[in-house]
Structures are given as C-alpha cells and as structure tokens.
Amino acid sequence: xxxxxxxxxxxxxxxxxxxxxxxxxxxxxxxxxxxxxxxxxxxxxxxxxxxxxxxxxxxxxxxxxxxxxxxxxxxxxxxxxxxxxxxxxxxxxxxxxxxxxxxxxxxxxxxxxxxxxxxxxxxxxxxxxxxxxxxxxxxxxxxxxxxxxxxxxxxxxxxxxxxxxxxxxxxxxxxxxxxxxxxxxxxxxxxxxxxxxxxxxxxxxxxxxxxxxxxxxxxxxxxxxxxxxxxxxxxxxxxxxxxxxxxxxxxxxxxxxxxxxxxxxxxxxxxxxxxxxxxxxxxxxxxxxxxxxxxxxxxxxxxxxxxxxxxxxxxxxxxxxxxxxxxxxxxxxxxxxxxxxxxxxxxxxxxxxxxxxxxxxxxxxxxxxxxxxxxxxxxxxxxxxxxxxxxxxxxxxxxxxxxxxxxxxxxxxxxxxxxxxxx
Numbered sequence: 183x184x185x186x187x188x189x190x191x192x193x194x195x196x197x198x199x200x201x202x203x204x205x206x207x208x209x210x211x212x213x214x215x216x217x218x219x220x221x222x223x224x225x226x227x228x229x230x231x232x233x234x235x236x237x238x239x240x241x242x243x244x245x246x247x248x249x250x251x252x253x254x255x256x257x258x259x260x261x262x263x264x265x266x267x268x269x270x271x272x273x274x275x276x277x278x279x280x281x282x283x284x285x286x287x288x289x290x291x292x293x294x295x296x297x298x299x300x301x302x303x304x305x306x307x308x309x310x311x312x313x314x315x316x317x318x319x320x321x322x323x324x325x326x327x328x329x330x331x332x333x334x335x336x337x338x339x340x341x342x343x344x345x346x347x348x349x350x351x352x353x354x355x356x357x358x359x360x361x362x363x364x365x366x367x368x369x370x371x372x373x374x375x376x377x378x379x380x381x382x383x384x385x386x387x388x389x390x391x392x393x394x395x396x397x398x399x400x401x402x403x404x405x406x407x408x409x410x411x412x413x414x415x416x417x418x419x420x421x422x423x424x425x426x427x428x429x430x431x432x433x434x435x436x437x438x439x440x441x442x443x444x445x446x447x448x449x450x451x452x453x454x455x456x457x458x459x460x461x462x463x464x465x466x467x468x469x470x471x472x473x474x475x476x477x478x479x480x481x482x483x484x485x486x487x488x489x490x491x492x493x494x495x496x497x498x499x500x501x502x503x504x505x506x507x508x509x510x511x512x513x514x515x516x517x518x519x520x521x522x523x524x525x526x527x528x529x530x531x532x533x534x535x536x537x538x539x540x541x542x543x544x545x546x547x548x549x550x551x552x553x554x555x556x557x558x559x560x561x562x563x564x565x566x567x568x569x570x571x572x573x574x575x576x577x578x579x580x581x582x583x584x585x586x587x588x589x590x591x592x593x594x595x596x597x598x599x600x601x602x603x604x605x
Contacts, residue, residue, distance in 0.1 A: 352457050
C-alpha cells in the first residue's frame with residue numbers, strides 16, 4: 183500500500199474507533215509519561231433541554247407554587263409520608279423524590295443547591311441560552327471560545343502535571359463525541375465518547391507500531407502533527423491503565439450513557455493523569471408534554487441523574503476533598519403548567535454544587551424571589567437573583583485558584599462580594 187493511502191485510511195479508521203476529530207486536531211503533546219500528582223478537579227455536568235428547577239428543588243413553602251401547578255406540583259413533606267412528597271431540606275425547599283440519592287450528600291454537608299440562578303439574557307432559545315452559558319457571555323453572539331477554555335489559558339500549565347514540560351493531554355476532557363462549546367478555544371482539550379473507544383484496536387500485534395511509525399515521519403503530512411500527539415496521549419493513558427479500573431466496593435454506576443460517562447471521569451481522576459477539568463452532558467430535560475410530577479418523564483431523568491452523580495461521589499471517596507461537581511441547565515421552565523401536562527421555556531433555574539470543599543450551609547443558596555404573579559419575570563417565570571457567572575467565577579477562583587477573572591468572564595465584574603459563599 184502506498185504510504186499516502188495508508189496514512190489517509192489509517193486516520194479515518196482511528197476516527198471510526200472513537201477518536202473524535204476534535205481530539206485529532208487539538209490534543210496537546212505529552213512529552214513525559216510519569217503520573218501527575220493529585221490536584222484540584224472541576225467536573226461540569228450540563229442538563230441540556232432546560233430542567234424544571236421548580237420540580238427539582240421544590241419550593242413547597244411557597245403556596246403560589248401549588249396554585250400554579252395543580253397537577254404537576256410535588257407534594258409538601260408535611261402532606262405525605264410516602265415516596266411521592268418532596269424530601270425536606272430546610273423547611274421551605276425540598277428535593278424531588280427521585281433525587282433521594284442527594285439527601286445523603288446534603289446530610290454530609292457535600293451538597294449546595296442554588297435556586298433562582300441563571301443567565302441575565304431573556305432568550306428562550308435553547309441554542310442561544312446554551313451558547314451564552316458555555317461562553318460565559320450572555321447576549322454576546324460570536325464569542326470564539328468557552329469560559330473553561332479561557333480559564334485553562336489564564337491558569338497556564340497544569341500544576342499537578344508531570345514534571346517535564348508541565349503538560350498532560352488529559353488536563354481537560356469532555357466525555358462527548360465532539361468538543362463542547364464550553365471547552366472550545368486555543369487551549370488543548372480532549373473529547374472522547376468513552377475510555378474503551380479511546381484506543382487502537384488492531385488484529386496484528388505490530389500493526390499499531392507500524393501505523394505509529396508512519397504517523398511520526400514526514401512533517402509535511404496533514405495528519406502528522408495530530409498523529410504524533412495522539413500516540414503520545416495513548417501512551418499516557420496506557421501507562422495509567424484506567425481500563426483495568428474497578429469502582430470502589432459496593433459502588434454501581436447506572437448502565438445509562440450518562441452513568442458510564444461519569445464512570446470514565448472517575449477512572450481518569452483516580453488514574454492520576456492530571457485531569458483538571460471534566461465535562462459531560464445529558465439531554466431529555468425539555469418537558470413540554472407529559473412532564474409528570476413525582477412520577478413520570480422528569481422523575482425518570484432525575485433518577486438516572488442523581489444515581490449517577492451519587493455513584494461518582496461514593497467511588498471517589500476521600501478524593502472528593504479535591505473535586506467539585508457543578509450541574510447546570512440553560513434556563514428553567516414556566517411557573518404555571520401548560521395545557522399538555524408540561525411546562526414551557528422559562529428564565530431562572532437551579533444548580534447543584536457538590537464536593538468536600540462545599541461550605542456546610544445546610545440551606546438552599548441564592549435569594550428566593552417568590553412565585554406570586556407580581557414577583558415573576560415577565561409575569562410567567564421564576565425571576566433571576568444570581569447571575570451564573572457569579573457561581574462560575576467563585577468556583578474558578580476558590581477551587582481552581584484562577585486569577586485574572588476579567589479575562590475568563592469578559593465584561594463581568596467578578597467581585598467576591600457577589601459570590602454566594604458556596605465553598
């Protein structure tokens with residue numbers, strides 16, 4: 183086979199085996215193979231589709247909630263002794279019953295719910311709202327990079343990385359087929375579907391070595407640079423051997439795609455490959471029709487969501503002292519239920535921050551605006567009282583020790599006085 187043809191077909195075969203084009207294009211050189219020391223890790227989880235914050239973190243102490251949702255509202259803990267009621271947190275707010283795995287995290291002081299939080303943009307477009315949240319620039323279209331990529335650039339090389347070169351190809355990893363908007367930019371990142379796919383499967387024992395030799399020669403080849411970086415990254419992963427990983431005793435991840443993505447994140451964290459930022463997303467939150475209350479469509483999504491996150495926390499054990507998990511969704515949903523048993527696009531939503539560094543407030547963070555008609559945004563939505571950039575900037579500064587926040591969130595004053603004291 184001619185060398186040019188072999189290189190071309192080899193590159194295509196690697197893509198089909200799960201190596202995303204974004205990885206081939208943007209993975210950093212891994213010049214050293216020693217494992218990294220333990221450092222801080224931020225795990226960002228995006229609920230795409232606009233999760234219904236009012237049925238996730240239930241304001242059962244606000245009577246207007248029940249008037250607006252006669253069929254969809256989650257019963258107050260005082261009105262039910264069964265599994266259909268909200269899980270009481272502080273006498274005013276409770277968790278959806280399908281979030282029962284989160285109650286143990288709350289009791290341990292690891293869980294900080296944040297309500298009435300989100301983007302100041304008034305858009306109800308999924309595409310625009312997700313873009314604004316991932317770039318950190320509300321109502322500014324065309325921002326070229328995501329805020330997590332800007333953080334990587336501002337912070338510089340990973341402090342917990344191997345000593346020679348101060349870089350690791352796994353500093354920022356997205357468990358997605360393509361690089362998400364939040365990690366787009368000049369700083370190197372990796373996108374992969376799973377660790378199992380992040381390998382070269384060949385029939386012959388020396389086929390990989392021959393393919394690597396071709397990639398490493400001929401600087402004029404289009405795929406030469408990315409091929410070299412790819413094989414270096416594969417060596418780092420192989421040295422860490424995360425595929426031989428076994429979760430902690432009694433920990434079982436859901437077999438769902440989301441659960442398995444979090445399992446992969448745990449593998450990378452515990453393999454000490456220098457993971458500083460991890461990202462995963464999960465869809466199915468756009469509940470216009472047949473949303474359900476304590477049971478139904480939303481409840482099923484929350485069961486998988488909370489069980490997967492609880493498994494990750496249990497699996498990491500004392501490593502949660504160095505890990506913070508942040509959940510987000512592009513906006514919330516209308517206060518009133520609609521005529522098809524669901525809720526429509528709204529405004530403010532809810533987030534969760536989970537980790538050993540969470541301040542043990544034992545309360546839901548953020549100022550509650552109320553749900554009476556005169557208190558609603560545009561007469562229909564939960565009003566915004568916390569800008570999402572306040573949450574992002576606090577986590578970046580306090581957990582990841584980021585400086586120059588004005589470059590991470592351009593046009594926003596990330597003053598500590600605006601922070602909620604999450605950590």
